Amino acid sequence: MEQTKELDSSRLELAASMLKAIAHPMRIAILKHLEGGKKRTVSEIHELLGIEQSTTSHHLGILRDKGVLCSQREGKNTFYYLKFNILSQIVDCLETCTCD
Amino acid sequence: MEQTKELDSSRLELAASMLKAIAHPMRIAILKHLEGGKKRTVSEIHELLGIEQSTTSHHLGILRDKGVLCSQREGKNTFYYLKFNILSQIVDCLETCTCD
DNA sequence: CTTAAATATTTATATATTTGCATTTTTAAA
DNA sequence: TTTAAAAATGCAAATATATAAATATTTAAG
Incomplete structure (x- = not known):
C-alpha cells in the first residue's frame, strides 16, 4: 500500500492549514525573502519588513508550526528557511496571477 | 513605466486575499475538480463534495470574488472554472508538500 | 553572576470566517 | 402563469484570526 498522490480528507486539512499560514x-x-534556500534571522526579517519584533516572531512561528518553514538556533539567533524549496512556486504563481 | 514583477504592498494584499480564498x-x-480548464456547475460540485448546496455556492462565490474562479451562467446552470490555469500549480505544490 | 541582545510567549480586544438552515431569485418548461 | 430546478442570499452562533503591548526565556559576553 503506497502513499497516495491524492488529497484525502486529512491531507486536505493539512494542505489548507499550510496555505492558510502563507x-x-x-x-x-x-517567503519572498527566503526564496532560493536563503536562511534569515528574526531580526533580519524584522528589519527588512519594518514590523514589530514580536509580530515578526509570531508570523515566523505560525509558518513553522504549519510546516512551511524550519528553524535552527545558532547562539542568540534563530534562522528560518523554507521547509520545501518548491513552495516558492506558490509565490511565483501569485506574482503571475496578480499582474493585471 | 512597465508592470513590475515584484509584490508591492497592494499586490501583496491582493495575493494574500486570493490565497486566503483557496x-x-x-x-x-x-480546485482539484476544476483542473485542466474543466467547467462545472454548482450542483455538480455539490454532489462531488457531498456538502450543502448553499455552502457550495458560498465557497464558489468566495473563490470568484477573490479572483480565483470565473463563472458563466447558462440557463439554470452556472458554470465555474479557473480564472488562471496556472493556479493548479498551487494545488500540485500542496500535494507534493503533504506527502510525508 | 549580571547584563544585554535576540527570540518567544502571553494576554486582551477587535475583527473575520464557517456552517447550516431558511428564504429568495433566476430560469426553463409545462 | 404556475411549477420546479438551480443558484444565490440573509441570518445567527460557534469558532478562528490579527495585532500590539507587556512579559518571559534563552544565550553570549563581560
Missing part, C-alpha cells in the same frame, strides 16, 4: 501579506513577503 | 479544505477540493 495567506497573509506579511507572511508572503517573508 | 486556503480551505473544501475550496482546495473544489
Whole structure:
C-alpha cells in the first residue's frame, strides 16, 4: 500500500492549514525573502519588513508550526528557511496571477 | 513605466486575499475538480463534495470574488472554472508538500 | 553572576470566517 | 402563469484570526 498522490480528507486539512499560514501579506513577503534556500534571522526579517519584533516572531512561528518553514538556533539567533524549496512556486504563481 | 514583477504592498494584499480564498479544505477540493480548464456547475460540485448546496455556492462565490474562479451562467446552470490555469500549480505544490 | 541582545510567549480586544438552515431569485418548461 | 430546478442570499452562533503591548526565556559576553 503506497502513499497516495491524492488529497484525502486529512491531507486536505493539512494542505489548507499550510496555505492558510502563507495567506497573509506579511507572511508572503517573508517567503519572498527566503526564496532560493536563503536562511534569515528574526531580526533580519524584522528589519527588512519594518514590523514589530514580536509580530515578526509570531508570523515566523505560525509558518513553522504549519510546516512551511524550519528553524535552527545558532547562539542568540534563530534562522528560518523554507521547509520545501518548491513552495516558492506558490509565490511565483501569485506574482503571475496578480499582474493585471 | 512597465508592470513590475515584484509584490508591492497592494499586490501583496491582493495575493494574500486570493490565497486566503483557496486556503480551505473544501475550496482546495473544489480546485482539484476544476483542473485542466474543466467547467462545472454548482450542483455538480455539490454532489462531488457531498456538502450543502448553499455552502457550495458560498465557497464558489468566495473563490470568484477573490479572483480565483470565473463563472458563466447558462440557463439554470452556472458554470465555474479557473480564472488562471496556472493556479493548479498551487494545488500540485500542496500535494507534493503533504506527502510525508 | 549580571547584563544585554535576540527570540518567544502571553494576554486582551477587535475583527473575520464557517456552517447550516431558511428564504429568495433566476430560469426553463409545462 | 404556475411549477420546479438551480443558484444565490440573509441570518445567527460557534469558532478562528490579527495585532500590539507587556512579559518571559534563552544565550553570549563581560
